[in-house]
Every structure is written in C-alpha cells, then in structure tokens.
Amino acid sequence: MPHNGPSTDESNESGESAYDRRRLRQWLAGEARADGVERRDLLRLLAAAGLATTATVAGTGFAAPAPAAPAAAERAEDTVAAAAAPGIVKPLPEAWFTTRGTNAETRFEALAGTGHHTPTDRFFVRNHTSTPVLDASAWTLTVWGDGLVRGRAAEFTLDDLKRLPATTRSAFVECAGNGRSLFTTQQGQSVSGTAWTLGAIGAARWRGVRLGEVLRRAGLGRDAVDVLPRGLDADYVTADGTNLGRVRRPLPLAKALDDVLLAYEMNGEPLPPDHGHPVRVLVPSWTGIASIKWVGDIEVSAQPLYSPWNTDFYRLFGAAYPEGGSAPLTRQTLKSAFELPWNASLAAAADHRLTGRSWSGAGRIARVDVSTDGGTTWRRARLHDTPRRADWVRWSADWRPAAPGAYTLLARATDTTGRTQPRTTVHNTQGYLFDAVVRHPVQAV
Known part of the structure; x- marks a missing residue:
C-alpha cells in the first residue's frame, strides 16, 4: 500500500547535516567505510565539520571498491x-x-x-x-x-x-x-x-x-x-x-x-x-x-x-560554504518555468494564456505568482493540479501585451513550508540547486 505518513526528510531534520556529522564522527572512530573515496577527501570533509584530528585519523583504513566494469x-x-x-x-x-x-x-x-x-x-x-x-x-x-x-x-x-x-x-x-x-x-x-x-x-x-x-x-x-x-x-x-x-x-x-x-x-x-x-x-x-x-x-x-x-560531487562549494563543502545534497529546491521558448514572439494587443510548471523538494506548491512587467507587479496564477509532495503543478495566467516590444516574464512559487523563490541564488562553484526567479524574455510583435 502507498505510504501516507510524513516523510522522514520533512518531519525530521532539514537535509542530511546532522546525519552527515554523525557519519564523520563514526569514520574518525573507525566505524565508517569510504568506498572509493580518497583519504584526502575525507580529511577535507572532517576539517570542514571541525572534527579532524591527526591522532585519530592516522590508523583509519578503507575498504576496497567494488569490482570494475x-x-x-x-x-x-x-x-x-x-x-x-x-x-x-x-x-x-x-x-x-x-x-x-x-x-x-x-x-x-x-x-x-x-x-x-x-x-x-x-x-x-x-x-x-x-x-x-x-x-x-x-x-x-x-x-x-x-x-x-x-x-x-x-x-x-x-x-x-x-x-x-x-x-x-x-x-x-x-x-x-x-x-x-x-x-x-x-x-x-x-x-x-x-x-x-x-x-x-x-x-x-x-x-x-x-x-x-x-x-x-x-x-x-x-x-x-x-x-x-x-x-x-x-x-x-x-x-x-x-x-x-x-x-x-x-x-x-x-x-x-x-x-x-x-x-x-x-x-x-x-x-x-x-x-x-x-x-x-x-x-x-x-x-x-x-x-x-x-x-x-x-x-x-x-x-x-x-x-x-x-563527497567530491553533489555538495555545495564556494565562498558561502565551509572549506570542505556543505553536507551532501538531499532534497531538491523550489523552481518555476514557463512552457515558452526563450525570446518567444507573441502577438501584441492579443489575448494569450501563459502556462508553466512549479515544483519543490521540500513541500507541496501552495501558490504561484506571475509578473509580465519584469517584477513590478504580480498576480496569482491558476493551479491546474492538486499539489502533492515530490510532484509538480501546472499553472496558467492570462496576458494581453498592450504594445509591441520586449517584455520579461517571471513566475514565483511558494511552497507549504512557507518558502518563496528568491531574487537570486547563493553562488556555488558547481552550479547546483539554482532556485531564483527566472527572468524569461519574450517579444510582443
């Protein structure tokens, strides 16, 4: 039967950070195994978590990786x-x-x-x-x-x-x-x-x-x-x-x-x-x-x-994060996208139905707001699906561009955790988890 109770990653701690620190402590004590991970990478992660000591790391070994294909x-x-x-x-x-x-x-x-x-x-x-x-x-x-x-x-x-x-x-x-x-x-x-x-x-x-x-x-x-x-x-x-x-x-x-x-x-x-x-x-x-x-x-x-x-992949690295990187990435972030080509041409002084989708890894989508003037004004989009955890919703908004010219469309989602897409995403060197409101250019002709 489908599981209808609260998700572990929603109802317990956000992300994997506490779990990750516990794993690091266990690795220091010789109780964890690093399959195919070099010692220098584990040392870097330990240092980032403030757990590394040369005395305890020296005797720790690694298991051999799985057979190669x-x-x-x-x-x-x-x-x-x-x-x-x-x-x-x-x-x-x-x-x-x-x-x-x-x-x-x-x-x-x-x-x-x-x-x-x-x-x-x-x-x-x-x-x-x-x-x-x-x-x-x-x-x-x-x-x-x-x-x-x-x-x-x-x-x-x-x-x-x-x-x-x-x-x-x-x-x-x-x-x-x-x-x-x-x-x-x-x-x-x-x-x-x-x-x-x-x-x-x-x-x-x-x-x-x-x-x-x-x-x-x-x-x-x-x-x-x-x-x-x-x-x-x-x-x-x-x-x-x-x-x-x-x-x-x-x-x-x-x-x-x-x-x-x-x-x-x-x-x-x-x-x-x-x-x-x-x-x-x-x-x-x-x-x-x-x-x-x-x-x-x-x-x-x-x-x-x-x-x-x-370890090396799927962590956040950069000036905003510890030297050894963030905890391993777990839940996805919050995004919205228009079902339109980039720089799409739309008839001026005509009615259009803008459509798109929004999703979140943290909760259900609660609302989506759309701007057709680069973010100066916003109005609520209509949702066309029942919002569910780990799924997306389709939405639409009507628009009539008053005159020919360049326009910037924006869609901004809010989920049931109360989080709304930000104006910018904190930079990380590998470009993971971009969640800012996307500025989608179109031309009215």
Whole structure:
C-alpha cells in the first residue's frame, strides 16, 4: 500500500547535516567505510565539520571498491560539445531536446499541452557514461552486506519483485544541476558542469515495490544504518584517468524505509533503457543522483558509507560554504518555468494564456505568482493540479501585451513550508540547486 505518513526528510531534520556529522564522527572512530573515496577527501570533509584530528585519523583504513566494469572516460557534470548524445538509446528530436554531451535536456516548451506527466519519449536523460541495454529476463538484484541478518545475501529477479505488493506514485526526478546556466546568464557568475537551462526534470507515474519491503524480505538487521544502491552502467572514469567505479550513492536507512521505490514501470509501461530498464531506484524529492538507474546490487551496511557521489560531487562549494563543502545534497529546491521558448514572439494587443510548471523538494506548491512587467507587479496564477509532495503543478495566467516590444516574464512559487523563490541564488562553484526567479524574455510583435 502507498505510504501516507510524513516523510522522514520533512518531519525530521532539514537535509542530511546532522546525519552527515554523525557519519564523520563514526569514520574518525573507525566505524565508517569510504568506498572509493580518497583519504584526502575525507580529511577535507572532517576539517570542514571541525572534527579532524591527526591522532585519530592516522590508523583509519578503507575498504576496497567494488569490482570494475569496462571504463568510460567522462568527468561528472562536464559539458561535451557534440551534435548528438552518445550512448543514449531513444530518438532525440530537436523540437523536444537539446543534447548536452552524454545528456539530453527537454525543451520546456515541448511540455505544453502534454498533460501532468512528462511523456516518456520527452523525458530528459542524465547519464554519467552511457545507457546499458540489459536483458530483463537475465537481470537480478543482489541485496547484501553486514547490515543484513547474519550477513547473508539475497537475490531477486524481476518476477520476484513483481510478486511483491506494488506501489504507484507520481513524482519528479530532477538533476541537481538543473538551471545551472542561469548562474551565468542571469547572475553573471562562473560555474562548472553541464549548462542545463530548466529542462533537466521530468515527472512520471512510477510503479514498483517499496525498497523497505525488499530490505525486510532480504533480512534487514537491527544494526543497519546505510543503504548503497549501485548501477549497472559502466565504471565512471574522470578526466584525469581515476576510475571511480559504478555510480552509487548511500541513503540513510530512515529515508530508504520511508518512500523509496524500486521502480519497474514508467507511465504505465516497462522502464525504457535510458530511464533505468529493468529496475531503477526512485528517491522522491531528492536530487536525481540518488535515484540510481539500472540498479544491480544494494549494499546494506552496519557502518556509515561514503562514495565519490556524496563527497567530491553533489555538495555545495564556494565562498558561502565551509572549506570542505556543505553536507551532501538531499532534497531538491523550489523552481518555476514557463512552457515558452526563450525570446518567444507573441502577438501584441492579443489575448494569450501563459502556462508553466512549479515544483519543490521540500513541500507541496501552495501558490504561484506571475509578473509580465519584469517584477513590478504580480498576480496569482491558476493551479491546474492538486499539489502533492515530490510532484509538480501546472499553472496558467492570462496576458494581453498592450504594445509591441520586449517584455520579461517571471513566475514565483511558494511552497507549504512557507518558502518563496528568491531574487537570486547563493553562488556555488558547481552550479547546483539554482532556485531564483527566472527572468524569461519574450517579444510582443
């Protein structure tokens, strides 16, 4: 049955900061494991948290990383200039997508009139390497680790998962770097990584089995604290040749047991290859990196875990943050987007229905306000969906431009936590979590 209680990441502490500090203390005491993370990176994080001491760090060791698969050379979040996205299986019509290296961004105007859920063929693609094409009949999921009773591994086929109680939910998946280019174009700030506009997001109807159900059937032990899903795509190799292994990122057990799905359907059909076939992890409200595609194994650990995807990547770095970076990114932020091309031409002295979407990782959307004069005046938009946690809402506002000329449209969302999109986003060097009101230029002609 669907889980209707409060979400752990909403009802408990905001984000993962206290949990992260506890993991750091446990690492100092030799009780945590850093899978594929270099000692210098852990020292940097410890220093940022004010926990590092040379005496205690000296004797701490690391476990060996998982066995390697064929390597692919691309640095996380780097943009590669290419006419097409290598390693993506589905067609990428130019009217629907902008290709960005190994990734494909949905053009937001391509969502106009498509309904609440993003059509699967228009859903953005974020790949660290390339899409593996896997045989569902041969696929298995291995659940293993010292967080299981007696440390005994369990194996599940796709048919095994489908025999378990199924859950269906509507939720968005969004890359942490969605909106990254706006740090530069709107705030004049330099950032690194793929220059997403606002289309590195999609919302779908997902069906699968709750991760908590699978963990319990595998024999979840009383000492378990972290869960580490790992994908079956190729090993990730950085530009300097460092093999970081397969994409993986730990979840605290409380989140894993709350609302996380092992999804095998998307919009009523089996998952397509680019979106995780045959099974992916879905972590509602959290940044997309947590929703591991093509999941092949899940480690359940009695020790806190680290991976490069919550140490070097997916933290906030910059002048506003500690030297070692922020806590690992968890929940997504608050955004709004118009379903219009950039610099769209609209007839002057004619009636128009402006449409768009707003979403938040922290709560439900409470209201959306729209300005057609660059922010001088605002009026409330009409919401066309029942606001739900971890999902977006469609909205509309009528507008009649009085005369030809350049106009700036703005949309500003407020969620049920009381947070409203700010005028600017605090800068971070990797361009994550842009949440400022976007200034959308149009021309009345």
